[in-house]
Amino acid sequence: SYVLTQPPSVSVAPGQTARITCGGNNIRSKSVHWYQQKPGQAPVLVVYDDRDRPSGIPERFSGSNSGNTATLTISRVEAGDEADYYCQVWERSSDHSDVVFGGGAKLTVL
């Protein structure tokens, strides 16, 4: 089965840029979606199809996907961005599709 690998934690100072990676075999061939989950809350979609943002998500959130790594980039990080971030793809086989989540990366704002 397909595996997505994320770093357990990422730390960044306020105002700096955070980059959260998601590794997978030839992940560039898949559409990667990213979710933000703050403590005690449900996940929220922040980037879909590698780089698109849903309505209401700040432009500070962006994504890219190349080779074996997809990346969520958060520019001008704010204290309110502190959360767990999960990448997700759909793994399609001949007769079905499965959801695959990365293990999640905890973003700490120093």
Place this chain on the structure above:
Amino acid sequence: EVQLVQSGAEVKKPGESLKISCRGSGYSFTNYWIAWVRQMPGKGLEWMGIIYPGDSDTRYSPSFQGQVTISADKSISTAYLQWSSLKASDTAMYYCARADYDYVWGTFRPFDYWGQGTLVTVSS
């Protein structure tokens, strides 16, 4: 406004049965898939399965096949997740989430709306 509203927290004993719900509103419930996602305490997200309320087409993650049952009642815009015999290891937060399907590319879309979660605690 699209909303997924889940049933309240449950406390159960091992061996008991349970059915939790997820009611959709603000959109055509029969035209989108509803997935269930487990989050064990302090852990990540795990996909359990997905159902299309329009015709009850259901797919399960291999990890959860046979362990739970996913169903839907389109007349009341509600999807369900049920267990016949709970275990302590079923203690977790359970989320429902909505997904569209791209029939041109034959792929599911991202989970754009999520329920607030239902906490299930199984303890003797």
